Amino acid sequence: MAKQYVPRLTAREQAWTSGQWMTEREGGSDVGRSATIARPGDGGTWHLFGSKWFTSATTADMALALARPEGAGGGSRGLSLFLLELRQADGGWNGLTVRRLKDKLGTRALPTAELDLAGARAVPVGGLGDGVRKLTGLLGVARYWAAIGGLAGVGHLLALARDYAGKREVFGRCLADHPIHREWLARIASVYDAMVVLNLETAWQLGRAEHGEDGTLARLFTSLGKLACARQGVWAASELLESFGGAGYVEDTGIPRLFRNLHVNCIWEGTSSVLAHDVLRALKKPETGEAYIEEVVRRLGALRHPASGSMRECIEEALESLVPMINSPREEQARRLAWGMARTFQALLLTEFAEWRLNYYDDGTGVTVARLFAAEGLVEAGCDESAAALQAVAFTGQALPR
Known part of the structure; x- marks a missing residue:
């Protein structure tokens, strides 16, 4: 796999770009909640089913995506890393549907999309398992x-x-x-x-x-x-x-x-x-x-x-x-x-x-x-307030006198 893709990514002319797709509605920072499923296909390939909520490489040639092979355990340990090309040989999408482009605060020159993966053809990177570690x-x-x-x-x-x-x-x-x-x-x-x-x-x-x-x-x-x-x-x-x-x-x-x-x-x-x-x-x-x-x-x-x-x-x-x-x-x-x-x-x-x-x-x-x-100091002053007091201030606030 490396012999096939690394030269394309490092080429001086017509180089490929790549994205990394981890964020989902179920799990942003908590990737262990990722819900995208990988099902085996033919010839060592897999097909991905799920949604990626924030993909900032919608115009890339390929992407690395986390998915959970069917039958794998829960949490981040059950995730594997897959490589997929965004386009098929005929130029059509590789089992991808763009729901919408994000209307972001900034970085508007970089298109960011919500994507649905409906059987996107992919191959595991370095075999199954250890997806998070590989990233x-x-x-x-x-x-x-x-x-x-x-x-x-x-x-x-x-x-x-x-x-x-x-x-x-x-x-x-x-x-x-x-x-x-x-x-x-x-x-x-x-x-x-x-x-x-x-x-x-x-x-x-x-x-x-x-x-x-x-x-x-x-x-x-x-x-x-x-x-x-x-x-x-x-x-x-x-x-x-x-x-x-x-x-x-x-x-x-x-x-x-x-x-x-x-x-x-x-x-x-x-x-x-x-x-x-x-x-x-x-x-x-x-x-x-x-x-x-x-x-x-x-x-x-x-x-x-x-x-x-x-x-x-x-x-x-x-x-x-x-x-x-x-x-x-x-x-x-x-x-x-x-x-x-x-x-x-x-x-x-x-x-x-x-x-x-x-x-x-x-x-x-x-x-x-x-x-x-x-x-102005290098280490912020500590806070000795109780968890209950902090909870009240953070989520209730101090009521103003009537």
């Missing part, structure tokens, strides 16, 4: 794409905002000359730099794993990077849209489109809560948490420049808060834990880069970036 590598790359997508959108908007600030005059001065605007843009830029370094770290960890080295941190950073950078991308984009005033709200500038498109990075390949759950699952293996803690401690110990002192203390304090949660992870702390782990490592990476700039260029700008990023 793990693809999911990691897709999550990294979402993280770097947030980075790309913010970088675009930041470049526009910097240029605009040097040209737009307000109260007799350019925006760039107003202290309030300068500090505001600097804080946004510090978050952008934090997104850059975490994406680079994630890419390095993925590369190590792909070359046969220890991949413990690769899985962890894929989730942490996507969670942090996707969410930071939406925050930064919102701030940058505001920096243009009314012009940022007008469609013909292109800025609203960029803002809408960035939101999808928080949804595709796992929401923030799904990624926080994934971090919890990774931390069930004690070696994962140990590897993270050891990496932070090792790299903190390598910081030498006196200018890094305050940042070192800040990171050490954050790690002290994280260690108990890492060693005894609980669902009610999952988002706080994952977010804190991501931001703490971002602060560490920014401090490393700050030292490099000081040592090689005698440039203290990186120190300012790290301090700006860490100014």
Whole structure:
């Protein structure tokens, strides 16, 4: 199968594209509830029956789809991975019916459809079983794409905002000359730099794993990077849209489109809560948490420049808060834990880069970036409220006095 399809996917001319179809009405993030059934056909082929609720590769040449072979067990363990071509030799659909195209908030250039599979001809990938596990590598790359997508959108908007600030005059001065605007843009830029370094770290960890080295941190950073950078991308984009005033709200500038498109990075390949759950699952293996803690401690110990002192203390304090949660992870702390782990490592990476700039260029700008990023704290304050109290606030709200 690989010999047949990999050359088509990697061709320089007339290359094929592929989708991955997991999401169904019954199971989005919870793929174990997937209801698509696979029935055996002739010559080792299978036929898929069911619906896929969100397929963002409707114009692709092929797709990887999860389905449950008849008679297989329930849950995610009973799923298998299948490859199907979307078209038959005569150009007609391969047992597919498009119910409708989604009317989405953003990414409108990419058609997303609801599909019915009515006997679509498919072949199992690597035999039956282990369908979710076989998608793990693809999911990691897709999550990294979402993280770097947030980075790309913010970088675009930041470049526009910097240029605009040097040209737009307000109260007799350019925006760039107003202290309030300068500090505001600097804080946004510090978050952008934090997104850059975490994406680079994630890419390095993925590369190590792909070359046969220890991949413990690769899985962890894929989730942490996507969670942090996707969410930071939406925050930064919102701030940058505001920096243009009314012009940022007008469609013909292109800025609203960029803002809408960035939101999808928080949804595709796992929401923030799904990624926080994934971090919890990774931390069930004690070696994962140990590897993270050891990496932070090792790299903190390598910081030498006196200018890094305050940042070192800040990171050490954050790690002290994280260690108990890492060693005894609980669902009610999952988002706080994952977010804190991501931001703490971002602060560490920014401090490393700050030292490099000081040592090689005698440039203290990186120190300012790290301090700006860490100014609001790296680990969110804990919540001691009872489950019943949180339930009441979340789903009932506080009644206003009559």
